[in-house]
Amino acid sequence: MRMQAVSGAKLDGRSLPQFVWNADLIAFDGPLVSLYRSDVGVDALFVWLDCDDYKNRWCIVDLDRDTLRDYLAQSMTLLDVFKASQSVVVFDVSPAIRRSNIIRTVWDRLPGEYLPKQGSFLHEEISTPEAKKLVAEHVRRYALKLDGELYLEDLAGIPKLYQQLYSFHYGLEHLGRNAVRGTLSSLMRRWNGGFSAVNLFTGLRNVIPSIHRARLEHLQYNSPGHITMELLPAMAERIRAAAQRISDRREEADELYGNVYKFFRTHGISGFEEERGSQEAKLLPSQLRELEEFVEQFFELMGWSDYRPAFVSLDAGPLSQIRALLAYYRRMIRILKYVDNCLLEFT
């Protein structure tokens, strides 16, 4: 078994972006076509091409939001995805899962046997349950209303906070998606070893494929104005409902937050947004139980009974869990200040 030569420009592996796995789209005995997202925010398909006795050959095909949506919806073939790409990066993978022989080329310079054929749709018979789930959710237009006296930092801050809340809800809502569950568990676990809340939100953002990200459609500010986005309506509704819930039960929420903070101080647990070193392992069973109780109370406060089972079953201890929840809460409080001051309205 030999592999064909591929013509193109040789690349150093370090020149490629980092890719985060999002979902396998076609898999039989392991992946054949997988969706990744690069650290520069671009979606890419990893497509298996070939193998010899020692190595497998894959290629990376960049694709934009519309192309991904059309491929998932079976209105575009994989061949057309290749044709729409700017370039294709081919690489070999050794048994030790190391990449070598990295070549940047274009689709029409690939050997014919590497190119998908006419009719290469993501047929239901071969698509994974995850691919089917991705295509089942559709984005819609949604507007945040702006009013009153806003400053430049507010115009930067509101979308950032909203994006973080959106990422968090996307994570909780999609814990059934392996990449989301794995990422959230891993980020919360690593937090014990010195991670920050910001990384939690950024990490979650990286497992949202472009078709589900909140995309800015229109920004207008002339009191009143609006930020119009294309996003998953269920997430927008979750954010709106959570904001309403906290507003309605503010006293109770502040009390819970204060109790957790007091517990942290009493037990020498420092750092809400950042943490250095692992503390979870040093906690006594009674302390862990108390933290579990805080997690329970937070879910009750928010009325998130549907999120709870999957969240508490994450491979992360109650300290990481309550920290993640309070990081969310702090961001919600910050965005609520704009709402309370009539500068922002969820529609």
Place this chain on the structure above:
Amino acid sequence: MGQETFKYADELANICALGTACPPPDAAQRSTKAYRWVKQSISADCFSPVAKRNPKRLLNEDDPHRRCSCWGLSLHGNLKASVAAFQKLEVSVPNARKIFGGWVAEGDVLPNHGKCTSPDRYAHFDLHEYANSSVRQAFSVLQSIPVQP
């Protein structure tokens, strides 16, 4: 070694230790006719999970669910579904025969072979074999898979 001990038990235990049940919770013992893509002459590789094959067709499987599926064997519950899926796959992955062979083997999966995930609507499921399973011996080559016209 008990019947409930799976092949690659250590690897599955590592995945379970990360909080992900492997095999998945819906997997159960079943008696069913099953079809698997194989080479014309069935080799050990034809019934090896992707994580064991040489070369492994993996990228970087650090997700526990994904790692779990890499230790299972893909099967179909009927011949038509098996052939149709291969033909549709080959259109997207033209070198599919290099991995899977392009022939279909038929066999009877029995409860003592391992645990099967629930079949999807296209009759596909995974088998996680028991350590003492001889599922490979239960299969024989049935036919080649024609290239989709």
